[in-house]
Amino acid sequence: KAGVTQTPRYLIKTRGQQVTLSCSPISGHRSVSWYQQTPGQGLQFLFEYFSETQRNKGNFPGRFSGRQFSNSRSEMNVSTLELGDSALYLCASSLASTGLYEQYFGPGTRLTVT
Amino acid sequence: AQKVTQAQTEISVVEKEDVTLDCVYETRDTTYYLFWYKQPPSGELVFLIRRNSFDEQNEISGRYSWNFQKSTSSFNFTITASQVVDSAVYFCALSEAENRDDKIIFGKGTRLHILP
Numbered sequence: 001k002a003g004v005t006q007t008p009r010y011l012i013k014t015r016g017q018q019v020t021l022s023c024s025p026i027s028g029h030r031s032v033s034w035y036q037q038t039p040g041q042g043l044q045f046l047f048e049y050f051s052e053t054q055r056n057k058g059n060f061p062g063r064f065s066g067r068q069f070s071n072s073r074s075e076m077n078v079s080t081l082e083l084g085d086s087a088l089y090l091c092a093s094s095l096a097s098t099g100l101y102e103q104y105f106g107p108g109t110r111l112t113v114t
Numbered sequence: 115a116q117k118v119t120q121a122q123t124e125i126s127v128v129e130k131e132d133v134t135l136d137c138v139y140e141t142r143d144t145t146y147y148l149f150w151y152k153q154p155p156s157g158e159l160v161f162l163i164r165r166n167s168f169d170e171q172n173e174i175s176g177r178y179s180w181n182f183q184k185s186t187s188s189f190n191f192t193i194t195a196s197q198v199v200d201s202a203v204y205f206c207a208l209s210e211a212e213n214r215d216d217k218i219i220f221g222k223g224t225r226l227h228i229l230p
Contacts, residue, residue: 033218043205043220056217088157102149103218105159 002027004093004106012112018079021109025072025093031055032074033103034066037088046089049074050096078111086113116141118208120221127196128229135191135224137206143167148189149207149218150180159205165189193226201228 005024013019025032034046045058049068066076072093078085088110092103117140127133139148150162163173165182173180177194193200203225209218 042222045217045219048217058217090159092159102161102164104161105151107156107158110157 004091004104006089006091006106006109008109009107010110010112012114013081015081015083015113017081018077019081019111021076021078021089021091021111023074023076023091023093023106025074025091026104029093029095029104030072031094031096031101032068032072033092033094034074034076035090035092036060037090037108038086043090046076081113083113086111116143116146116208116210116219118206118219118221120204120206120224122224123222124225124227126227126229129198130195132192132194133196133226135193135204135206135226137189137191137221139187139189139206139208141187141208141210143210145210147209148182149205149209150189150191151205151207151220153203153205153223155202162191162204196228198228198230201226 004026007022023032031050033048035043036046037043046060047057047066048055052068063079068074088108090105090108092105094101094103119138121136146167148165151159152162153159163180170182170184179192181190203223205223206221207218
């Protein structure tokens, strides 16, 4: 069974631009979560989608948004990029609730904002 | 509020030594889940174990073992006879089942160096 895939793997953007990251979950998994990982803040939860609906959202500004499609693929968008948005963005999928089921992570997208 | 503390930021041991990674958690819920993940240099988090709050039985999987003690709110991870391939950052995480947000909280991680 194929794992979680994320595209692109690396991205360099300029401050003020916007970016869209993509995540394809493991086949059959309906829950997709996004995390931001930085050296200073560690792993922080961004949001989770289940059946095309955002179930919950972490403490991030409105510039961070996402969506999930009917095939469970998810995209994350960051508008008006700031230098502090430079991070590894990880996507994880699970069968259903992230608490009840283990999550499987993708390789991440490393975003650098200059 | 839920919280996960991994007090050891970095550990170095010589290959074949045993090493224990500590994890202390805080939660007000009676039903919760604890996880350990490994993040090798490639960056992809690898699921190691999930334990629910009602199952305090220790678990062993090959060279890995986990000690769950609700009395001390700890979920420690031991690697026996460590190998260089065990070098990675290890994260402990907590998810509260009764938390409507249903999100998972990670500790800051412990960077483990296994020296040949």
